[in-house]
Amino acid sequence: MAQITLKNLGKMFPPDVVAVADVNLTIGDGEFFVLLGPSGCGKSTTLRMIAGLEEATSGDILVDGRRVNDDDPADRDLAIVFQNYALYPHMTVAENLAFGLKLRKVAPTEITSRTAATSRMLGIEPLLKRKPRELSGGQQQRVALGRALVRQPKAFLFDEPLSNLDAKLRATMRTELIKLHQSLGATIVHVTHDQVEAMTMGQRICIMKDGHVVQVGPPMEVYRNPADTFVAGFLASPPMNLLDARVVDHAGGLAVALGEARLAVPGAFNGAYGAWRDRDVVFGIRPEDMHDGAGPGGRTPLDVRVVAVEALGPEVVLVAALADGREIHARLGPGFVAPIGSQQRLHLDLGAMHLFDRETRKAIAQRGTG
Amino acid sequence: MAAGALARRDQRFGLLLTAPGLAALLLVVLFPLGFAVFTSLFDYTLVHPNHDTFVGFDKYVEAWNADYLPDALWTTVKFVVASVVIEFVIGFSVALALNRVTRFKNVYYIILLAPLLMNPVVVAQLWRMILHSELGIMNYVLGMIGIGKINFLGDPVAAFWTVVLVDIWHQVSFMAILLLAGLAALPREPYEAARMDGASAVQTFVHITLPLMRPVIAVALLLRLIFAIKTFDIVFIMTKGGPGTATDLISYFIYRSAFFGLDVGRASAMSVALLLIVLALTIYLYRYMKSLA
Numbered sequence: 001m002a003q004i005t006l007k008n009l010g011k012m013f014p015p016d017v018v019a020v021a022d023v024n025l026t027i028g029d030g031e032f033f034v035l036l037g038p039s040g041c042g043k044s045t046t047l048r049m050i051a052g053l054e055e056a057t058s059g060d061i062l063v064d065g066r067r068v069n070d071d072d073p074a075d076r077d078l079a080i081v082f083q084n085y086a087l088y089p090h091m092t093v094a095e096n097l098a099f100g101l102k103l104r105k106v107a108p109t110e111i112t113s114r115t116a117a118t119s120r121m122l123g124i125e126p127l128l129k130r131k132p133r134e135l136s137g138g139q140q141q142r143v144a145l146g147r148a149l150v151r152q153p154k155a156f157l158f159d160e161p162l163s164n165l166d167a168k169l170r171a172t173m174r175t176e177l178i179k180l181h182q183s184l185g186a187t188i189v190h191v192t193h194d195q196v197e198a199m200t201m202g203q204r205i206c207i208m209k210d211g212h213v214v215q216v217g218p219p220m221e222v223y224r225n226p227a228d229t230f231v232a233g234f235l236a237s238p239p240m241n242l243l244d245a246r247v248v249d250h251a252g253g254l255a256v257a258l259g260e261a262r263l264a265v266p267g268a269f270n271g272a273y274g275a276w277r278d279r280d281v282v283f284g285i286r287p288e289d290m291h292d293g294a295g296p297g298g299r300t301p302l303d304v305r306v307v308a309v310e311a312l313g314p315e316v317v318l319v320a321a322l323a324d325g326r327e328i329h330a331r332l333g334p335g336f337v338a339p340i341g342s343q344q345r346l347h348l349d350l351g352a353m354h355l356f357d358r359e360t361r362k363a364i365a366q367r368g369t370g
Numbered sequence: 371m372a373a374g375a376l377a378r379r380d381q382r383f384g385l386l387l388t389a390p391g392l393a394a395l396l397l398v399v400l401f402p403l404g405f406a407v408f409t410s411l412f413d414y415t416l417v418h419p420n421h422d423t424f425v426g427f428d429k430y431v432e433a434w435n436a437d438y439l440p441d442a443l444w445t446t447v448k449f450v451v452a453s454v455v456i457e458f459v460i461g462f463s464v465a466l467a468l469n470r471v472t473r474f475k476n477v478y479y480i481i482l483l484a485p486l487l488m489n490p491v492v493v494a495q496l497w498r499m500i501l502h503s504e505l506g507i508m509n510y511v512l513g514m515i516g517i518g519k520i521n522f523l524g525d526p527v528a529a530f531w532t533v534v535l536v537d538i539w540h541q542v543s544f545m546a547i548l549l550l551a552g553l554a555a556l557p558r559e560p561y562e563a564a565r566m567d568g569a570s571a572v573q574t575f576v577h578i579t580l581p582l583m584r585p586v587i588a589v590a591l592l593l594r595l596i597f598a599i600k601t602f603d604i605v606f607i608m609t610k611g612g613p614g615t616a617t618d619l620i621s622y623f624i625y626r627s628a629f630f631g632l633d634v635g636r637a638s639a640m641s642v643a644l645l646l647i648v649l650a651l652t653i654y655l656y657r658y659m660k661s662l663a
């Protein structure tokens with residue numbers, strides 16, 4: 001078990017591709033840490049630098065406080081599970097599991113017992129004599145996981161191990177990985193571009209963009225307080241609605257001007273948002289913070305035109321257009337129906353609103369000095 | 371049913387288009403082959419070049435008992451094993467080295483391909499001149515660095531190895547390029563997994579590269595084996611099978627039966643036998659390649 005620290009970590013591929021830029025992270029001992037970001041943001045490169053498969057061009061990688069930049073991958077004692085599993089095609093499942101142990105000169109009896117224990121835990125005992133090509137994707141995935149587990153490394157590095165599985169199996173494996181983490185108490189760095197995976201599995205998630213870390217924190221904290229419009233627009237599906245707006249004076253307080261509409265800002269935010277009066281901002285509100293009923297009160301009405309109604313079963317996603325044509329998404333109760341093209345009044349819970357600086361795209365604090 | 375009819379019509383049209391080519395092939399390949407098989411059953415000599423005397427399989431028996439046939443077979447086996455094994459070792463080493471190269475790859479490819487593109491007769495003539503014991507540049511160079519003259523083509527042992535080396539010079543690129551293509555097509559991921567598992571370079575080669583390359587290696591060896599068995603040009607140009615019978619490969623032996631022994635019937639019988647051997651190897655190779663697919 002180990003703590004992994006990245007200090008000013010950078011990677012440049014010649015001639016001038018900056019894959020990772022100045023990443024600073026500390027992954028705690030026994031933590032399930034998720035690196036989340038869109039394809040090409042440098043997640044794999046970061047993971048591969050930790051593993052030692054890619055050399056860092058700047059910065060330090062520390063495992064338990066010791067700098068490992070110049071260590072061979074084998075000497076770092078970390079295990080990686082690759083996106084495409086990377087099983088040895090000519091070896092049986094048993095041989096795949098045992099190969100790393102044999103190279104490390106583990107005693108044959110121990111190899112046998114560890115292989116047996118691992119395959120029992122993952123339910124791949126019946127497959128031990130098969131070659132990888134005789135396995136389904138899900139089975140190969142388990143073997144790849146087994147190959148990492150059997151080595152009992154200091155930490156596990158997962159590079160999108162679930163992305164090649166079908167949706168149902170992926171959901172199952174998510175749960176299994178969480179259970180596995182709980183039973184092993186191991187340090188896990190899990191790379192994914194799937195925000196559902198990140199939200200459900202990570203104790204903390206790190207959101208990356210263009211090689212930079214944008215935000216780190218527990219999933220719900222990141223969800224509630226996105227650091228910028230990128231994070232706000234990346235988490236959840238449908239993500240937060242982001243609309244260009246202005247802060248204006250309104251009825252003795254402040255309001256968000258969305259075209260002709262005026263959404264009165266809750267008084268509690270007036271202090272913090274006051275400095276943004278008559279300035280360009282991005283207004284953000286999550287689809288679940290818009291309702292089709294006025295509710296117990298305190299909700300702000302907004303008139304929209306129905307563009308589409310997507311019934312998902314437990315909920316309905318309403319795609320609606322503002323007066324100026326900009327589209328928003330709202331998550332409504334399963335009973336919602338409305339003809340397409342009809343006018344509808346939504347009720348916004350502005351206590352859950354967000355404002356972002358239009359230029360820097362960064363979140364504007366809701367409370368505090370103003 | 372309509373689809374079937376359509377497929378049949380397509381097939382007929384295809385046959386029509388390929389007919390001229392097929393006809394030419396039949397004429398230049400199948401006819402000589404048939405003629406050889408036919409001739410092998412007659413007492414056809416260059417003294418009496420006709421198919422008057424049918425002798426059945428007598429010529430095959432005669433061929434089997436021919437003087438010096440065992441020598442020719444043994445020489446051929448030695449030649450084939452020596453050249454294919456050495457070509458494999460050199461070819462694989464070159465392929466492994468080139469597989470890591472990223473710069474000037476094309477330059478290396480062109481250098482590698484150059485011998486392969488040369489006509490074997492040209493290759494043999496070239497080396498005959500280079501290795502000429504009195505006038506050749508090789509002995510001149512060796513003399514300059516203090517090594518005495520080597521009678522490359524006059525001494526039986528030297529001549530055998532000279533023929534082997536010239537064949538290697540000419541054919542090793544074939545092996546290298548085939549193996550290089552195989553290496554380039556290997557999946558990259560198992561190598562990264564092996565690095566994580568702590569495999570050294572040698573362990574990676576033994577446990578990952580060799581097993582993954584096995585099919586390519588088998589195909590390369592078999593292909594070269596088939597071609598090596600039929601080697602003729604180098605011997606014909608450089609040694610004429612000599613000195614003595616030191617380089618008397620089976621194909622040259624057959625040639626001698628026909629044009630010095632004048633017994634075309636017997637030469638045909640041996641050719642047919644050799645053809646069957648090569649055919650068997652080819653069928654094996656074909657089956658093997660199909661089993662891989």
Ligand SMILES: Nc1ncnc2c1ncn2[C@@H]1O[C@H](COP(=O)(O)OP(=O)(O)O)[C@@H](O)[C@H]1O
Nearest residue numbers: 013017018019038039040041042043044045046
């Ligand atoms: N070997 C490489 N050579 C050049 N560029 C690379 C290489 N590997 C990755 N990159 C680039 O680095 C960036 C980050 O890649 P990667 O870490 O694989 O992203 P992710 O895993 O987040 O999808 C991408 O722009 C990618 O094109």
Ligand SMILES: [Mg+2]
Nearest residue numbers: 043044045160
């Ligand atoms: Mg990736």
